[in-house]
Amino acid sequence: MSTERSGRRGENRREALRASRTQRQVGSIRPLVRKLNPVEALDQEGIEKIHKASMRLLTKPGFLILDYPSALEVFKAHGATVEGNIVKIDEATLMHYVRMAPSQFTLLARSEQNNVTIGGKHMVFAPVYGPPYVADHDTGRRQSTLKDFENFNKLSHMIPDLHHGGGTVVEPNDIGVNERHLDMVMSHIKHHTKAFMGSVTHADNAADSVTMARILYGTDAIAQNPGLLSLINVSSPMRHDDRMLSVIDVNARAKQALIMTPFTMVGATSPTSLAATIAQLNAEALISVAYAQMINPGTPCLMGSFISIVDLKSGAPTFGTGEQNLLLFAATQMARYYNLPVRTGGNFTAAQTSDYQAGYESASTFWPTVQAGTNFVLHAAGWLEGGLISGYEKFILDSESLGMMANYQRGIELDEESFALDAYDEVPPGGHFLGASHTMRHYETAFYSHRVFNMDNYEKWQAEGMQNAYKRANGIWKKMLAEYEAPALDDAKREELEAFMRWRKEQIRAGKPRTEWQG
């Protein structure tokens, strides 16, 4: 608050205010540590029951390893039983390895202030991952390109409640399948200064991601704290394929962090029962975590889960239902039971465009995600059509909800100042607090201030062009991209990264086997 006179000096204040209140906080994150106790769906007895059921699944039917004999060898060498392609592992052996994974770790970001803690009460929001299409208000759905990929990274840079830059924010379909991972990692490095994810589309691509992280952060630095987080999907029920296992190998050897995500389409890849589903996904995540520890003890791992109930009338994934949210709460409880960081949830919807369904389903998944105290929330912004579309407007609209939810998890402050005693001295019963000194001390930061949603009355809204939220978000992302400035990147690092990319692309195009970069 300023009590100085207006006038000539007041002009400066106006400029400063206009600047600070319309500008975005660019390049740095607003970290989030939850204050509230997580919502729970299971009592202690329930947790034990699920645990037992999971242990049973890992001995009967066991876990299938598809086309990757070396993993069978690893399991055998570490005390599991291998029958054909099936691994069976008892509770003691499994838990011995699970306990080797850290309960909390720091993930490096290009800008040190953007390093994020994964685990404990920390919550990290990251953008949508994986869609092969992009959509916006102007053109609808279309195949996405590298330019779209870069655009989402630029937007992430300008959204402080996105704590992490994500990975495949959208698929760059215009770049060759065998080399696009290089352009993707490079864009993350260039266009924002937050942490990012590695490629999982092939073991070589994962190895390239590790090399790029080494160039960016230094080999020693990423050996101490991971510079990459990669998304491993269990192909439920009870199965891993060669691609995912080989990517675990590469990252675990380099001690880079992994999200072990059973991907349950409840009703199709797990039974039509909540208890069975949670037991199954728990078993799948645990054996994945244990495997990474067998490769390299201490590899940071998250227990993940992607839970969607299949619409049994079409096979399509659904989102935001009560049952799904129960599973989400239970999954986070199980992870805490094992003392492991947890990834689940997001701003999910099956809707094809940013309409009422999109908003409602997203809110219905994002609230529980936040209330569950999830440590890492992938798909926190931009998700449409069950993960097939990255939506520009959805990205902006979701980022509004990130800010609101973050304030929710900051909880209720109970210190003396928060009881506003002086405000009651100043304002008599029946008065108002809008001008009280207490208000003047806090109004700027006390509450979430909307950036996208509109609180105008009908007439003002009408006079200003009757734009709904979808349309407004369209204007916002365009303005943001127009204002975007690339964060500076160390020249020597940039040159080495570019040299590495050129060298690897030549190798890939010539069809030569991958060799290690010698600098």
Added chain:
Amino acid sequence: MADELDLRTLDDEELVEQMHDDLYDGLKEEIDEGTRILLERGWSAERVLNDALVAGMTIVGIDFRDGILFVPEVLMSANAMKAGMEVLRPILSASGVEPIGKMVIGTVKGDIHDIGKNLVAMMMEGGGFEVINLGINNDAEKFLAALEQHKPDFLGMSALLTTTMPYMKVVIDELKERGMRDDFIVLVGGAPVNEEFADAIGADAYCRDAAVAVETAKTLLAQRRAAARAQA
């Protein structure tokens, strides 16, 4: 109650209606029995197929499309249909009647998504097609070996990843290479696949969902057979 009912006591018309109900209810043994009874009564296999089975599954198809039936129910119906087809198939082929058609289907190499592909396989069986489901992660060799072994009318390929979609072209190119491309109708599908892509890789059609796959298969096979007859 179906299990208390003696199908043999029904006249032809009643029996066919009962079979439509039994298909709807996914009663495999009853369909097997009903099929055999109609044949015993001197019905041609073709007439049993069209009037009893296909007509019954058409009703199932409509109610699936309209969101009345659940996937597990359609699966049961498709299995019942399959039971009837197993009785009819040898008779149909012996009498020279053109079968409804045969499809080899699989998810391409590098890809393990199979929920959608399995739905397609199920609906195709429900439509009376014979389906050889190769499962996931199929390379060109596996597809070609199955095509040579089963000599189907259709090759169906599914891909859910932009990184594995191009593999569909590898398979089609291999078919061309071996001079086999025209022996099969190639249908492709999967969430990131679209019409434009299907055209670009030289597939015969893109199918956006399982119901469309059945319709497209029927249409293209009919066209192909008509063209073959016109040439003959």
